Amino acid sequence: MxxxxxxxxxxxxxxxEKDYIFSGFLAVDKAVQKKLSVSGFYKIAIELFEEGERKYIFNRALDRLNVNYNNKLIHSLLKTYRTHLPDIxxxxxxxxxxxxxxxxxxxxxxxxxxxxxxxxxxxxxxxxxxxxxxxxxxxxxxxxxxxxxxxxxxxxxxxxxxxxxxxxxxxxxxxxxxxxxxxxxxxxxxxxxxxxxxxxxxxxxxxxxxxxxxxxxxxxxxxxxxxxxxxxxxxxx
CATH class of the missing domain: 3.40.50.1000 (HAD superfamily/HAD-like)
Structure with a gap:
C-alpha cells in the first residue's frame, strides 16, 4: 500500500477532551456569575464530572447551588458551553x-x-x-x-x-x-x-x-x- x-x-x-470540557465549565461559571450573581459552578461541575455524571451536570450543579432554574436557562448555558472559544x-x-x-x-x-x-x-x-x-x-x-x-x-x-x-x-x-x-x-x-x-x-x-x-x-x-x-x-x- x-x-x-x-x-x-x-x-x-x-x-x-477533558481540557475542552473544563474550559467550557469555566465559561459557564462566568455566565452563571453574570446572570445569577452565584459563584461556585466551576468547582461543582468538575466534582460532578469526576463522580461520573455526564448527562445532567448543569442541572445537578445548579441544584447544589440552590438555584431555581428552567429549561430556558439550561439551554442558554448549553449554548455558552458549545460556542465558547476553548483554552486547549x-x-x-x-x-x-x-x-x-x-x-x-x-x-x-x-x-x-x-x-x-x-x-x-x-x-x-x-x-x-x-x-x-x-x-x-x-x-x-x-x-x-x-x-x-x-x-x-x-x-x-x-x-x-x-x-x-x-x-x-x-x-x-x-x-x-x-x-x-x-x-x-x-x-x-x-x-x-x-x-x-x-x-x-x-x-x-x-x-x-x-x-x-x-x-x-x-x-x-x-x-x-x-x-x-x-x-x-x-x-x-
Missing part, C-alpha cells in the same frame, strides 16, 4: 507527528460533535494551516456523524486520494474504524488512558488494525515508517 493521506479524529486524539492545546505526540511527517503526506481530520463547538476547537488549536482538509460531520446532519460513510467519502474527495491510500487514527472503538475498514482504509486506535472512551469492548469488525498508546508510535509501525522523517525512540532505562 502506498499511503498518501493520514486522517485523524479530533477529540482525545489530537488534544485532551495540541498534545505533544500530535505535534511530533505533524512536524515529522513528510510533506508528501496529506493531513485530514474527521470529527463528530456540534458544529459550533467543533469549529471553535479547530480555531483554538489553529489547525486550518496544518491540515489539508477538516471535515466536521455535523455540517451534513447528525445522521451523518461517524460511522456514516459520508465524512469519509468527503475527506477522500477533498484530499484527492483513494480509500486504499488512507490511514485513520482515532480513540473511539465504537464508531471510528468500522466504516474506514469497510472502505479499505488502514486504521489505528490510539488508547488514551485518561480519555473519554477507555476500556470499550467491541466486536472484531469495530477493532482497528493497530493499537498504540502514543501517536509517536505511528512511526514504529512497519508499513507507516517510511512516512516519517525520523522514528520515535521510546525512552528506556
Amino acid at each position: 502506498s499511503t498518501k493521506a493520514m486522517i485523524f479524529d479530533l477529540d482525545d486524539t489530537l488534544f485532551a 492545546q495540541l498534545l505533544n505526540d500530535a505535534k511530533w507527528v505533524i512536524e515529522n511527517l513528510y510533506d508528501s503526506v496529506k493531513l485530514g481530520i474527521i470529527s463528530d460533535g456540534y458544529i459550533d463547538a467543533q469549529y471553535n476547537k479547530v480555531k483554538a488549536l489553529k489547525l486550518k494551516n496544518m491540515f489539508h482538509s477538516i471535515i466536521l460531520s455535523d455540517r451534513f446532519g447528525r445522521e451523518n456523524w461517524k460511522p456514516s460513510k459520508v465524512p469519509y467519502l468527503h475527506v477522500c474527495m477533498a484530499l484527492q486520494v483513494e480509500h486504499k491510500d488512507c490511514i485513520y487514527i482515532g480513540d473511539n472503538l465504537s464508531k471510528d474504524f468500522i466504516t474506514a475498514k469497510s472502505l479499505g482504509w488502514k486504521t489505528v486506535y490510539i488508547e488514551r488512558r485518561h480519555g473519554m472512551y477507555p476500556n470499550i469492548i467491541v466486536d472484531e469488525e469495530y477493532q482497528a488494525h493497530y493499537k498504540i498508546s502514543d501517536l509517536k508510535e505511528l512511526s514504529l509501525i512497519n508499513e507507516f515508517e517510511n512516512l516519517f522523517k525520523k522514528q520515535y525512540v521510546p525512552y528506556s532505562i
Whole structure:
C-alpha cells in the first residue's frame, strides 16, 4: 500500500477532551456569575464530572447551588458551553507527528460533535494551516456523524486520494474504524488512558488494525515508517 493521506479524529486524539470540557465549565461559571450573581459552578461541575455524571451536570450543579432554574436557562448555558472559544492545546505526540511527517503526506481530520463547538476547537488549536482538509460531520446532519460513510467519502474527495491510500487514527472503538475498514482504509486506535472512551469492548469488525498508546508510535509501525522523517525512540532505562 502506498499511503498518501493520514486522517485523524479530533477529540482525545489530537488534544485532551477533558481540557475542552473544563474550559467550557469555566465559561459557564462566568455566565452563571453574570446572570445569577452565584459563584461556585466551576468547582461543582468538575466534582460532578469526576463522580461520573455526564448527562445532567448543569442541572445537578445548579441544584447544589440552590438555584431555581428552567429549561430556558439550561439551554442558554448549553449554548455558552458549545460556542465558547476553548483554552486547549495540541498534545505533544500530535505535534511530533505533524512536524515529522513528510510533506508528501496529506493531513485530514474527521470529527463528530456540534458544529459550533467543533469549529471553535479547530480555531483554538489553529489547525486550518496544518491540515489539508477538516471535515466536521455535523455540517451534513447528525445522521451523518461517524460511522456514516459520508465524512469519509468527503475527506477522500477533498484530499484527492483513494480509500486504499488512507490511514485513520482515532480513540473511539465504537464508531471510528468500522466504516474506514469497510472502505479499505488502514486504521489505528490510539488508547488514551485518561480519555473519554477507555476500556470499550467491541466486536472484531469495530477493532482497528493497530493499537498504540502514543501517536509517536505511528512511526514504529512497519508499513507507516517510511512516512516519517525520523522514528520515535521510546525512552528506556
